[in-house]
Amino acid sequence: MSVGYRLVQWNRHKRVYDAIAIGAVAIYVGVFVGGGLLLLRGDRAVSAPILAMRALGTCAIVLLHIVLCIGPLARISPLFAPLLYNRRHLGVLTFLVALLHATLAIGFYGAFGERNPIAAVVNPARSAPPYEAFGFGALLILFVMAATSHDFWLKNLSPRVWKAIHLAVIGAYALVVMHVAWGALQSEASPVYTILLLAGAATVCGLHLFAGWRETLRDLRGVRPIDGWIDAGPADAVTEGRAAVVTVHNGERIALVRHEGRLCAMSNVCAHQGGPLGEGRVIDGCLTCPWHGYQYGPCSGGSPPPFTERVPTHRVRIENGRAKIEAAEGGEP
Amino acid sequence: MSPIAWILWLLLAYLAVGVAVGIPFVARGVDRVDHAAHGASRWVRLLLLPGAAALWPIVLALWFAAVQRAGPTPARFARGMRPLRLAHALAWAVAAVVIAAGLAGALRQRAQSTAAISEAAP
């Protein structure tokens, strides 16, 4: 949560997460290059810079797949929510690895003077689609994502605009798949890479389509308010320290939380990145977002001082054992 | 000049303007736009520069709005997420179709060139 900005909001968990991610990248690249040098000999020998370029390229693709699978997995099951915690760092790492891959590719081909590397992007001497331009386009989008990943942008652009800008990652993914399919895959005799790419694309698209379909169904089943009050179901269904998510017919979602025996309601949308507050639980007297741990007073909607984040609240009343939430925001709980 | 060359030059021009706007923004503008940025270190400001250069039209709008109201951007609630959820689901549906078509085209092209090479072989 933000009081002042730091270069990187590191804590112990994030350091461990980052160390594992960077270590895994280093091991992957090392094994890829070392293995290639050892195993590919004679006619099949490949130089170290080309191996490094391929290692970084494939590594960036693997990372992008992981980053893109975390979101829908966390929406499908809260079991995956911990992976979301530091997803932004993983995204920045993906961009840095892709940038190294592109730098090596452009520098390497330029140094050998066979092709002007810029001309290769601008005007490839083929009629087939320009896979270099696809890769460049994807890198550009990943740059914008990484450059605007700091909390400053999230807060000042507003989570909605920030998220809308970050939808462009879908385009980056499509461009990456085209970059590989129209580039490396064209000269690759082994079916392994083709199968991996197809399986990766099917997994990423399948997970997103499934999660999106579930969310849309949930929105369509939203409850309509009667006389300005929303029926949230049996009051005792929400247990102490836990919350439930109520979808209103207009698509907004409300978290109904029980704290110290009392039911309170607040927007389900976390002020940070729109995480589902109703899937969190009460920790240290605050409803805690399951995505990155922002906290809100269950009945006030405000973060504990010195933090200043706030989400709208709704009044709650119990009628014949059922919890009713006022549709209008802002009422004292 | 090819269309891609035009796009690259336009991009370069866009980024050049972005850097020109971004430097004064990270030096002074961030403090006007967001009180939490007061006292931010030089490194934090440097880290914000690529984003400011990439989003300079939005950055100018934020800065202008902060000067107009003589204060930072007020906190906004994250409302209206349903259109975003819909846009997200739709974007993935379109991407899935584009990816499937692109992959099919690429695999067909590879099969054709492999066949051409084996025909040309003695």
Ligand code: FES
């Ligand atoms: S979305 Fe990040 S803490 Fe809630």
